[in-house]
Amino acid sequence: MTLTKTRRGLLLGCALALVTSLSGWTNEAQAQAFPNKPVRLVLPYSPGGIIDYVGRAVATHLAGPLGQQVIPENRPGAGGITGTDSVARAPADGYTLVLMDPAIVINPTLQPSMPYDLFKQLTTVSMISSSPEVVVVTPQLPIKSMSDLIAYGKANPGKLNFASAGIGTTPHLAGELFKQRTGVDATHIPYKSIGQSYPDLMSNKVQFAFSSIAGALPFTTDNRVNAIATTGKVRSPVYPDVPTADEAGLKGFEVDLWLGIFAPTGTPPEAINKLNEALRTALKNPELIAALAKVGVEPRGTSPADGDTFLKAEYAKWKKVIEDGNIKDN
């Protein structure tokens, strides 16, 4: 079954490649139209994370509509700053792009100094995807819902710990936002990755976490930790029975682990538009949609302008959480 599907996929891929090479031919007439060489997509994290996974999947499917190879390149370091910086300094010709998560808007507020100015040196090509976080709690406490968690926190001040994938990551700031919204006191316990925190969650050393869906899935499918809410606007198709935070009583509480593709400021509008168009076409490809759905990620293409507006709103949102929570001075 899978094999025949694979073969069909291969055939489809070959057909696509043929079509793109043909369209490449016709384009040659209009000399040097963008893109006339492979495009580099910088992934500013080490292999193994969600960015890496989504980045490679998007790169594969972008090649068709773009008519050029897209080469993913890991440039990890400093919570995404190193890789993003390398793109901010790259020639603004549309051949160097970066895929980033909310850390791109969190870093400028959190870090004492930045090597680049986000809004001056980078511009949005398109948002790529949206993914809620899932609130997971240890099974060893009688916490079955968001209101249970809040009630437990209020009744046992100083007892709750929450795990994150490190300072300034979305799981961390989501936890801070939760504390600010509910007045619940909880201690932040950072881990290197959210996956590392699960043994401590299972054994009640840590009581809850705002986890990525990909990180949570192995543990929620057999109730080794309990999922009590997701943080999207609507319920996640991966967790149809789990209410959103909003439904569970935290009105308007939304945390989005979005991803977007950015280019150096000054990239010609034709190149940006061509990339945007190709990306939005790629994001409609059922194969890519299915690959992303497996890890709880939903494609979301935007126009460059809408992407910029969204980016600014996210920047303001997290800036307030960081300042209200006094996180920078820790």
Add this chain to the structure above:
Amino acid sequence: MMDVLSNISLGLGVAATFQNLLYCLIGTFLGTVVGVLPGIGPVTTVAMLMPISFTLEPVSALIMMAGIYYGAQYGGSTTAILINIPGEASSVVTSLDGHQMARQGRAGPALGMAALGSFFAGTVATFVIAFGAPPLAKLALQFGPAEYFSLMLCGLVAAIVLARGSIIKAIAMVVVGLIFGLAGSDVNSGIRRFTFGVQGLADGIEFVALSMAIYGVAEVIVNLEKKDGAAGIAGSIGKVLPSWADIKLCIPSVLRGTALGSVLGVLPGGGALLASFSAYTLEKKVASEPRRFGQGDIRGVAAPESANNAGAQTSFIPMLTLGIPSNPTMALMIGALMVHGITPGPRVMTDRPELFWGVVASMWLGNLMLVVLNLPMVGLWVRLLRMPYRMMFPAIIGFCCIGTYTINSNVTDIAVMAAITLFGYLCLKLDCEPAPLILGYVLGPMMEENLRRALLISRGDPTIFVSAPISLGFLIAAAALLLIVAAPAIRQRREEVMVE
């Protein structure tokens, strides 16, 4: 018992199909290659192959990725022995005696013993997974931050035992290693430490840059100082395979290394890394002539190589049975499984027995392939050593630069390597062993992380380390080790006084 046997035969049935054997071969071959080449590690390789794996059967994909992972562990020892460049932290110990053997013209037996020891360990570890996966997975869950901290502390104390010469120098090197390990962003606050405002240091000193500097480049400089230019590598390459006497001598070491590696490998928080270090220390402690260690003792190759291979294998237990990744490569494998709609966890064994047992059986077949692939290669590798040193040293330095750069595509790493080379040269001149430094560097940050995590959870109460029984056990073991070290040190000093 019968269950396990029928499961193993189910697994062999899956693993021995033509397709899966092919993927196993591809995986182990690629693994060996990237293990030998510095810079490109198993993580990068597996990441690059991810898109291909989507189109494979999940069991084939996992068999191939697993092959890359343990194949790389295996290939890493080749460069450690031949040119003293450990590509992975786990092969640092192998270079201690392995490279000495190579210089004495015994590279062949060293490589051969590494291959045989690894194969034996791999075989045993496969059975450990088959029989002990569920109970061992429970052991991994017993380890919280306090337990990990005490385990690491125990490992650090062992690092001091590891050193050849003066204990004071060993302690100093461990401390320098700890300081190197502290550079970079603080986990709890994100504040940068010892980065001097350099962006490229935000994540600390890269392991490969450090090990290439100290073992690779600094060693080259020391060798160039020697007038004869032969750099101490024996003219004759000697026998290519270990003799029966070598093998007999190594049997107990291999057994001990395998046992240690199998147990420590189960711990997802860095246990596999500790395996080779502890195996070496243990050998030194039980050997009748411990003085020969560090000067080309074949047991010093056999034990850590068995341990790291057994550890690499059993580190699949937390991944397959709990869904907890021990390292980035495992995280990638979990990702690959999830793409196929399989969520790793306790249910994999019951819901997808063909997957679980197929992968386990493929590991044994993969280990067999590694021996078959590598034993004939030993002769070729050894012949490389005949290359005149004036041609070899530029190659080693080029190798080191490329390897260091390709890790993060970061030029700062090469500058860091150059700077540490000066320090490494100084250490070699002062006769300070680099192994304790490396262990301090690797364990320090993990220790700090777990110490602070444990104290955060206990709200600052340090009794958490003695109230947890496992943690207490490690602390007692560390104290006992310190005593054992201290006693002969005092005796040795007395001997030295007598000599004078």
